[in-house]
Amino acid sequence: MWMRSCFLHRLVASSVKISEAAGGVIKDILCDGDLKIIDKGGSGKTADLQTEADRAAQYCIVKSLHAVFGDKITIIGEEETTSFTPRIEKGFCSKVLSLNDKCPENLRDINPEDVVIWVDPLDGTVEIANAAKKSAAVLAQVTVLIGIAYRGRPIAGVIHQPYYEGRENGRTVWAINGVGTYGMDYVKEDNKEQKIVVTTRSHGTSSVDAALDALNKKGLADTVVRVGGAGYKVMRILEGAAAYVFASQGCKKWDTAACEAVIEGTGGRLTDISGRLLNYEKGVQLNNTGGVLVTACWVDHQDYLNSIPDALKEALPEFQAKN
Ligand SMILES: Nc1ncnc2c1ncn2[C@@H]1O[C@H](COP(=O)(O)O)[C@@H](O)[C@H]1OP(=O)(O)O
Ligand SMILES: [Mg+2]
Ligand SMILES: [Mg+2]
Numbered sequence: 231m232w233m234r235s236c237f238l239h240r241l242v243a244s245s246v247k248i249s250e251a252a253g254g255v256i257k258d259i260l261c262d263g264d265l266k267i268i269d270k271g272g273s274g275k276t277a278d279l280q281t282e283a284d285r286a287a288q289y290c291i292v293k294s295l296h297a298v299f300g301d302k303i304t305i306i307g308e309e310e311t312t313s314f315t316p317r318i319e320k321g322f323c324s325k326v327l328s329l330n331d332k333c334p335e336n337l338r339d340i341n342p343e344d345v346v347i348w349v350d351p352l353d354g355t356v357e358i359a360n361a362a363k364k365s366a367a368v369l370a371q372v373t374v375l376i377g378i379a380y381r382g383r384p385i386a387g388v389i390h391q392p393y394y395e396g397r398e399n400g401r402t403v404w405a406i407n408g409v410g411t412y413g414m415d416y417v418k419e420d421n422k423e424q425k426i427v428v429t430t431r432s433h434g435t436s437s438v439d440a441a442l443d444a445l446n447k448k449g450l451a452d453t454v455v456r457v458g459g460a461g462y463k464v465m466r467i468l469e470g471a472a473a474y475v476f477a478s479q480g481c482k483k484w485d486t487a488a489c490e491a492v493i494e495g496t497g498g499r500l501t502d503i504s505g506r507l508l509n510y511e512k513g514v515q516l517n518n519t520g521g522v523l524v525t526a527c528w529v530d531h532q533d534y535l536n537s538i539p540d541a542l543k544e545a546l547p548e549f550q551a552k553n
């Protein structure tokens with residue numbers, strides 16, 4: 231079936247399987263216990279941690295993509311491929327391939343040279359690195375993110391959550407523009423009575439709090455839930471939260487590429503806190519310097535944008551001088 235499928239469906243079908251293999255790599259290392267944590271050196275005050283699970287999952291994803299699609303595809307990953315794992319995945323998710331006929335006309339024959347694959351092998355690193363006890367609630371915040379951008383915009387994405395309610399293989403949500411978002415067959419009941427807003431647990435700033443206060447006063451953030459990881463916060467939106475608000479810097483393109491495709495597939499939106507679309511071209515600035523605003527399909531993105539004070543937006547520049 232994969233031979234009949236277009237490049238994009240093959241790429242997503244492969245990415246689903248590869249994300250799940252990377253999830254297996256992460257679980258093996260977390261089970262082993264020695265995370266071999268290093269600090270990549272963040273922006274001065276905040277540490278930017280990396281574990282053996284981040285490195286080995288990155289290796290698994292990059293080597294697997296190259297094994298299936300050759301060395302010429304463009305991959306931009308958060309980590310380097312310095313840790314070996316024998317786990318190379320060459321399979322395809324049959325569900326993705328079976329929906330090949332739904333692929334929109336304009337995405338059927340895309341040139342692989344116009345595609346950038348954004349890889350976050352482990353999102354939620356701080357949560358697992360710093361947790362005294364790796365409880366189910368902590369582990370649930372870990373996701374593997376593979377975002378696919380074409381000519382600078384996300385057209386598909388995969389969010390794999392290795393630890394989900396004790397399921398052996400966790401769960402995987404994937405999306406293709408015009409085809410839809412799949413994998414949330416077991417969605418919890420929406421809670422639209424009150425608007426839950428999810429935000430950072432470990433990268434809080436006064437600007438993050440000021441944005442949440444302003445939204446609360448406008449009735450757009452009744453309850454604030456602080457959890458780790460961009461992928462996990464988007465999962466929480468798919469499960470009923472109204473929005474994910476991060477009025478600060480630090481989040482990168484590999485954090486948002488897959489998230490944007492997945493949320494768009496459900497009718498939701500992702501922009502920076504000023505409403506600007508993010509650019510995912512090769513060579514682009516890696517940091518989402520303008521912050522991140524993600525909204526569910528059942529709330530008005532513009533209401534959230536309008537309610538975040540201009541002073542906070544102006545304090546977050548769209549571009550920074552140097553990455
Ligand atoms: N200051 C920062 N430095 C490094 N990574 C950050 C920073 N802020 C956010 N991130 C990345 O964005 C994700 C979402 O942020 P938060 O959990 O704070 O809402 C984090 O899990 C982390 O990804 P990663 O875990 O892949 O390094
Ligand atoms: Mg991340
Ligand atoms: Mg990461």
Ligand SMILES: [Mg+2]
Nearest residue numbers: 278279308355
């Ligand atoms: Mg990181």
